[in-house]
Amino acid sequence: MSKRPLFGVGFLVLIFTVMLMLSLTILYLGYIRYVNGSADSMTYLMTGAFGALLATYGITQLRRKTAYLHLLDYNIVTTTECQKCGFKSLRKFERGDHVFKPADKCPKCNEAMMITSIHSEEKTKKGLL
Amino acid sequence: MPLPFISQISPFGEGTWIQNLAWYLISMLFFMVFFLFYNRIQVTLWLRDIAGALNRLKVMRDDARRVALTTINEIGKPQEDITQRVDRFLEYFEISPVNLDPAGIILKLEHLINVRDERFKEEVKMMAPASDEAQVHNLENLLEATWALNTIYRIVRHFYLFGKKTMSLYIIMQVQMLLPIILQEAEAFSGALNAFANGQPIGDGAGALVAAKLMHNYEKVEIAKDVVMAEIPLDGRKLLTLKAKGPGGNVGRPGEGVKALLDKNEGKVAIVIMIDAALKFEGEKTGEISEGIGAAIGGEGVERYKIEEVATRYKVPVSALIIKESIQEAISPMKKEIFQAADEAITRIRRILAERTKDDDMVIVAGIGNTIGIAQ
Numbered sequence: 001m002s003k004r005p006l007f008g009v010g011f012l013v014l015i016f017t018v019m020l021m022l023s024l025t026i027l028y029l030g031y032i033r034y035v036n037g038s039a040d041s042m043t044y045l046m047t048g049a050f051g052a053l054l055a056t057y058g059i060t061q062l063r064r065k066t067a068y069l070h071l072l073d074y075n076i077v078t079t080t081e082c083q084k085c086g087f088k089s090l091r092k093f094e095r096g097d098h099v100f101k102p103a104d105k106c107p108k109c110n111e112a113m114m115i116t117s118i119h120s121e122e123k124t125k126k127g128l129l
Numbered sequence: 130m131p132l133p134f135i136s137q138i139s140p141f142g143e144g145t146w147i148q149n150l151a152w153y154l155i156s157m158l159f160f161m162v163f164f165l166f167y168n169r170i171q172v173t174l175w176l177r178d179i180a181g182a183l184n185r186l187k188v189m190r191d192d193a194r195r196v197a198l199t200t201i202n203e204i205g206k207p208q209e210d211i212t213q214r215v216d217r218f219l220e221y222f223e224i225s226p227v228n229l230d231p232a233g234i235i236l237k238l239e240h241l242i243n244v245r246d247e248r249f250k251e252e253v254k255m256m257a258p259a260s261d262e263a264q265v266h267n268l269e270n271l272l273e274a275t276w277a278l279n280t281i282y283r284i285v286r287h288f289y290l291f292g293k294k295t296m297s298l299y300i301i302m303q304v305q306m307l308l309p310i311i312l313q314e315a316e317a318f319s320g321a322l323n324a325f326a327n328g329q330p331i332g333d334g335a336g337a338l339v340a341a342k343l344m345h346n347y348e349k350v351e352i353a354k355d356v357v358m359a360e361i362p363l364d365g366r367k368l369l370t371l372k373a374k375g376p377g378g379n380v381g382r383p384g385e386g387v388k389a390l391l392d393k394n395e396g397k398v399a400i401v402i403m404i405d406a407a408l409k410f411e412g413e414k415t416g417e418i419s420e421g422i423g424a425a426i427g428g429e430g431v432e433r434y435k436i437e438e439v440a441t442r443y444k445v446p447v448s449a450l451i452i453k454e455s456i457q458e459a460i461s462p463m464k465k466e467i468f469q470a471a472d473e474a475i476t477r478i479r480r481i482l483a484e485r486t487k488d489d490d491m492v493i494v495a496g497i498g499n500t501i502g503i504a505q
Binding site for chain 2: 008009012015019022061062074076093095096097098099100101117118119120121
C-alpha cells in the first residue's frame with residue numbers, strides 16, 4: 001500500500017536547475033545570433049526566455065515558504081460610564097472586567113460607575129514562525 | 130567575445146548530427162517528464178503546501194496548550210501538576226448517536242450533550258479547584274478552543290501522512306484545497322484563546338448582549354439550566370427576556386427557557402423574537418442586522434428543535450434578528466461594530482413590537498449566544 005513519492009523535492013530542484021541552465025544557454029546563443037544578424041535569433045531568444053521563466057517558476061514553487069502566522073493582536077477597551085452624570089472613561093481591559101460590572105467612583109460626581117462596554121480594536125500583525 | 134564552446138551549440142538543426150541528437154534527446158526528456166509525471170510533480174508541490182500549513186497548525190496547537198496550562202494554573206491554583214490531565218482532555222472524543230433509525234435521535238443527542246457538558250465542567254473543576262462558577266465556564270471554553278485546535282491539527286496530519294503514504298492525488302488535492310478554510314478556522318480559535326482566558330466578550334455574544342441591555346436593572350430569575358429571564362415592560366408590551374447566565378462563558382439552554390415560558394403562559398404569547406450572531410457572506414458589513422423568521426440559534430440542533438416544536442404546538446410565530454459577523458469575529462473579542470449593533474437590534478425589536486403586536490401583548494425575547502464577559 002505504501003508508495004514512495006516518485007519525485008523527491010531534491011530531484012525536482014535538479015530538473016528545474018538543469019532546465020534553467022539549458023534555457024540560459026539558449027538565451028545566450030540567441031544573443032550571439034542576434035549580434036551576428038542571424039535570422040533565427042528570435043527563435044533562440046524566445047525559447048530561452050520561455051524556458052528560463054518556466055524553470056524559475058518551478059524553483060520558486062519548490063522553495064520552502066516562510067510560514068507566516070497572521071496573529072491578531074487585539075486592543076481591548078473597557079468603557080466605564082457614570083449612570084448619573086454620563087461621564088465616560090476608557091481604559092485597557094483587565095481580567096475580571098465584564099459588562100455591567102460596578103467600577104470605580106466617578107471623578108466628577110463621585111457616584112459609582114459601571115462598565116458599559118468591552119470591545120476590541122483589531123491590529124493585525126505578522127508573526128514569523 | 131562569444132564563449133567558444135557554447136557558441137558551437139546549435140539546438141535548432143544547424144549543428145553536427147551528434148549535437149542535434151543530444152538536443153533532441155534533452156528536449157524529449159523534459160517533454161516526457163512534464164507530460165507523463167505532471168500529476169506527481171503537482172502532488173509533491175501540494176504536499177509541501179500541506180506540510181507548511183501543518184507546521185502552522187502545530188504552532189497554534191502548542192501555543193493554545195501553553196495558554197490553557199498557564200491560565201488554569203493562574204486562576205485555578207491546582208495542588209498538583211495538571212499537564213497530563215489537560216493532555217487527556219485534548220484527546221477527548223464523543224460518539225454521535227446512531228442515525229440509521231432517526232426517530233428519537235434529538236433526545237439521544239441532548240442526553241449526549243448534557244453528559245459532555247457535565248463531564249467537561251467536572252474536569253475543569255478538578256483541574257482548577259480555586260475557580261468560581263464564571264471562571265469554570267471561561268476555562269471550559271478555553272479548553273474547548275484548545276481541543277478544537279488539537280483536533281484540527283490531528284485530522285490534517287492524518288490526511289497529510291495518509292496522502293503521502295498512498296500518494297493518492299485525490300486525498301492530497303482535497304486537503305490542499307480545503308487548507309484556506311481550515312487555517313481560517315484555526316486562526317479564529319487561536320485568536321479566541323486570550324478572550325476565553327481573560328473572560329472578554331466575544332462576537333458570538335451579540336444576542337446575549339441585546340438581552341442583557343434589555344434586562345439590566347430588572348429582577349432576574351433562573352428559568353432553565355444556566356438561563357435567566359426578566360419581565361420587562363416596553364412600549365406597552367410585556368417582554369419576557371431571556372439569555373444565558375453570565376458573565377461566565379456559557380450558552381445555556383435557551384430552548385428549554387423558551388419552552389418553559391410558553392408552557393407557563395399556555396402559549397399566550399404574541400411572538401417570539403430571537404436575536405443571534407450569524408455568519409455574514411463575504412462583502413457584507415460586520416454588525417449589519419437582518420430580519421427573518423424561524424429559530425435563530427446555532428449549535429447541534431437540540432435547542433432549535435425544542436423551540437420549533439413548542440412554537441408549532443402553540444402556533445406562536447418566531448421572528449429572528451441576526452447580527453452579521455465572520456467566523457473569526459464570532460469567536461474573537463467583540464468588535465466595536467458588533468457592540469454598537471446591539472442598540473440597533475433593540476430599535477429593530479421595538480419596530481417589530483409596534484408592527485406585529487398589540488398593547489399588553491406578551492412577547493418572548495431570547496438573546497442567544499455565548500455570554501462570556503456579559504452579565505445581566
